[in-house]
Amino acid sequence: MNKFKTYLKHPFSFIMLILICLAALVTVASIIFIIIYILEKGIPNLTPELFSINYNSKNQSMLPSIINTVYITFFTLLCAVPIGIFSAIYLVEYAKRGSKLVKVIRITTETLAGIPSIVFGLFGFLAFVLALGWGYSMIAGILTLTMMVLPTIIRTTEEALLAVPDSYREGSFGLGAGKLRTIFKIILPSAVSGILSGVILAIGRIVGETAALIYTSGTVAEMSTSLMDSARTLSVHLYCLLSEGLFTNQAYATAVILLVLVVGINALSNFIAKKIAKT
């Protein structure tokens, strides 16, 4: 009651309080609305036919796209994770503080993180599809995405490595281990959960990406059999369904699966982050 009286005396504060609460409410409400709307419209459209092995003009099955998404995610991580972790190891464990090279690497990673995905896609199209003559192929998409997720992995790994206390390194050196042994036996194992959460973030980005893939890995909706095949991921599948404009129901169903995937990936990364906080 007392509080209320103070607010009556200060209308500015009262209005601000209302605005602050309203803003929070709008944010939360829009998130919940988006999720519930997609789930409500999509779940009734999840028919078994949408999960058949073959895609044809009568049945817009999304299973091939799901499998392609798994392929592309797997191979992108195969390229990006070692490069990203090794870069971070160099930056944290080897590089001298304030060296010119490190500065350049920092700036380029920042730049790479800011480049819009359509520019990545265009580059992949020019370099891999046209210049190297691979045509629309999974490998073109994979290499493009590798460049795209590299900054995410480098940054999170760097943070995880920096969080390892120096006493670990000193202890290991003190026992006579070399630098390499220290890195692989002591530092990486203690940083593994931080690195993992970065990798999961990268997975989320790969699964959700469309613009970088349309002109690199292409839009063929069948299951691919080799890396040189064109293949669409689930996000691209949704984009294509929408641009054809005929398959709203199938699009709802695809959106649900995408949403569930992303929520799952997100929950996993939160879970791991919590584990880090505990240890």
Next chain:
Amino acid sequence: MSNLKEVFMKILFLLCACISILAVAVICIFIFANGVPAIGEIGFMDFIFGTHWKPSSGEFGIFPMIVASIYVTAGAIIIGVPIGILTAVFLAKYCPKKLYKFIKPLINLLASIPSVVYGFFCLVVVVPVIQQLTHTSGKGILTASILLGIMILPTVINTSEASIRAVPDMYYEGALALGATKERSLLKTVVPAAKSGIMSGIILSIGRAVGETTAVVMIAGNQAVMPNSITSGVRTLTSNIVMEMAYATGLHRSALIATAVVLFVFILIINICFSILVRKKEKQ
């Protein structure tokens, strides 16, 4: 032997670290080498300030797209930033702990929803509403601004919240002790003190809004003409590339790559602003 291994691995790590330099260099070379000659051929002024985009008759003016990208981004900032900052204030200073545990993961979830899902949602929910309210096609600057405003929320909220929390408590307590109300202390001392962090969040979200493609292409209308009202359909730089790349050849294709050059330059400017701000903050 082991010494050799050490040296070998050190070089391997170094090479991996250089890959990101290589990646940026290669991207720049490909985009600029393919795009800049096209700008030369079309003519710099005709390309940047030309108001007609008619590839079939050889007119390549991207001014309408530049304007559209700026309008849409500005709209997103107008919608997203105030809501974002106020939500961040709520999260940092008002939110009960239990509620926080519920809201925070939701906001992170908002950040990870794929843009194509956002676009789809907007297409089936926001577009019809705007259609009814304004009696237009429903696809245009306003719709795109709303969509991007929602999409940049998590970036604005997370950076603002972190920098509001980083402001020393004595600022807030000092203001309270001087007799200011809680809201006044927050908005007149704490938020201004967190300004540079909030600014860097805004710049990050400008980058995201300018670069967004698949969501915008679904709901912006895509007419390559100068917009004359808030509801008119527009085509942004990004949508121009994604829409026409599939069938473009010759000068038309080069003009699209040149569009990417312009986009790239925009993003570089935004990045530079961002790193200047961050460095300034570090100095403080």
